[in-house]
Amino acid sequence: MIRLAAPVRDPAVAGPLLRCEGLTRRFGDRVAVEGVSLSLPAGEVYGLLGPNGAGKTTTIKMVCGLTAPDRGTVHVAGEPATSARARRLVGYVPQDVALYPDLTARENLRFLGSLYGLSGGVLRERVAEALELTDLTDRARERVGSYSGGMKRRLNMAAGLLHHPRLLVLDEPTVGVDPQSRFAILERVRTFAGQGMAVLYTTHYMEEADRICDRVGIIDHGHLVAEGTRRELVAKLGEKDRIELGALGDLERLAELSRQVPGVEGAGVADHCVHLVATSGRELLPALLEAADRAEVDITSVDVVEPDLEAVFLHLTGTALRE
């Protein structure tokens, strides 16, 4: 059981725990994030869904006060994100494991906890709690460099929880994680939310967002193109169908030719399949098979499936999430 940091007695906290308004950040001529606004109340898991390079990491770095926005504002519990008070309320779990391999798990946690002002008995208690949470108590005296990838991931996450944050920011925490650890991480995220923690979760795995997020924001090329619950987002598709074409050959070519078929709104390649969003999908199948012939691709399977977030992403951006 993770107890959250003491409530902030600021009247602004009565509103959303996290409020981002018009966030814009450029790196030279490249626009990483433009005009992103979102808000997150306590106890909600918000998934920021987008492909690599969409602007997810830049957005959460601004939320954590690590990067200053060129325009726009970020407030955590009514405090500017760069303020010490706001940072005490935020737990940041970076995408790559950020731990000292030459220190033990306990030493890593003690160090990071100390940076958040924990000391003495409280620090000992929180470190023990984090080790227990990650099932690493027995190996707390071992150097992190000797841990497996999954153990490091678990510890990486636990380090962000030491100070009992009210907002947990997770940057793609399941990348490179085995299915068992991934399942454990997702379960814990739901548990934290159940305890009243707000969770901002970035991922490019649609099924993760589908599974644990109360609301999802779809980000592409730095723009938040849609936001809502899964049901709300899927409803944007209306009567559209999602079609999965399993095929062998030049799938990119097939996706390109499929986009030219009238009625197809988006096509992309992911997981050795061509994913399509189309109106009246079943009626388009002959035209799609003809496109496969022209692309000299052998179709191995055709599935017309219930629309999901992947389909929403295809519909909104015209490309597959994991292209």
Next chain:
Amino acid sequence: MRPVLVIAAKDLKQRLRDRSAIVLALLAPLAVAALMSAAFGGAENVHATLAVANEDHGAVATGLLAALHAPELGRLVTVDEVRSASAATQAVRSGSADAGIVIPAGFSASVLTASPEALSTVTSVNDTVAAELASSVTQAFTARLNGDRLAVATALAAGAPASHVQALARDASGLELPVDVVQRALGARQLSTISYFAPAMAIFFVLFVVSFTSRSFFVEREQGMIERALAAPISARHVVAGKALSAFVLAATSLAVIGVVTGTAFGADWGDPLGAILVSLAMVLSVVALTALVIGVARTERQAETVSSIVVFCLALLGGNFVLVSVAPPLLRRLALFTPNGWALRGYTDLATTGGGVGTVVVPVLAILAFAAVVGVAGLLLARRAVRP
């Protein structure tokens, strides 16, 4: 202040676990100082057996032998009189003598002529110290002899009566070897070798703190730890100050341990303790400043390693950590004034040679602090960018 201490303590814990840092900061300087002292320290206790072949047996030859047997030279040479030049050569060849001096037949008589016979030495390429000693003794004697000949000639030219010439000749026969000249030729300073090389090596290896502190910074940055730390309610200033404090403690500890060990175990003279501490603290500050500069200039761990290696070796070469600055060419001596290690070495050696206190090292300490201030400010301005996520 607490985040600074937390970061510094964590850094020091990592350094203690990094054996290469311990070796470079503590063991290597002690080992190298001891080795250098053993290699060059013999110069403080020079002693050679000289095989002297007196083929002349005249008054001047007798005077030279008497001078060589003088108590003042007793600690430097042992004279083994042999019968001939070939016997002297054989003694040196067999190793029973370290070098030889040959007084040729007719040497005394020739002194009063226009073309006197020359003294010769027999030396071995394997014992350059004994060769230098034999050469110095003969040159000093010959110089004194020529001085006396000049005095007699001048007296005669000035119209001195013949009876006085006899007295002058008697005086000339009572020649003494100018021992002080011999000593100056053999030892440049009244500073023991270990008293020079102990601080020289200590400073040289302390400069490596620049290397492993700057490299560890970039490793941490690549590990994402700097960013993770900055997500906590601390600022970049805390991170920089924590790193600086750990570098300071490591460098100061290294200098202190080497100072105590070389002072007690090897007999190195670091001079007045307070003066030595002031020089050391100033030097450590300049190490911290150099670390900030390297972090500011480099972009990656590899660049930090390259830049810091260049900085360390250039400073060591220019500052006199490998060779005595006092015997270096004038240009090198001037360049040493632009290095903190050069000033630190000057401070330590001044303390040891003058026996002075804090007043002796005011100028070196101020010079080192000026270097630290200039480099430190430049380093901090450049390093700010490196700390930002």
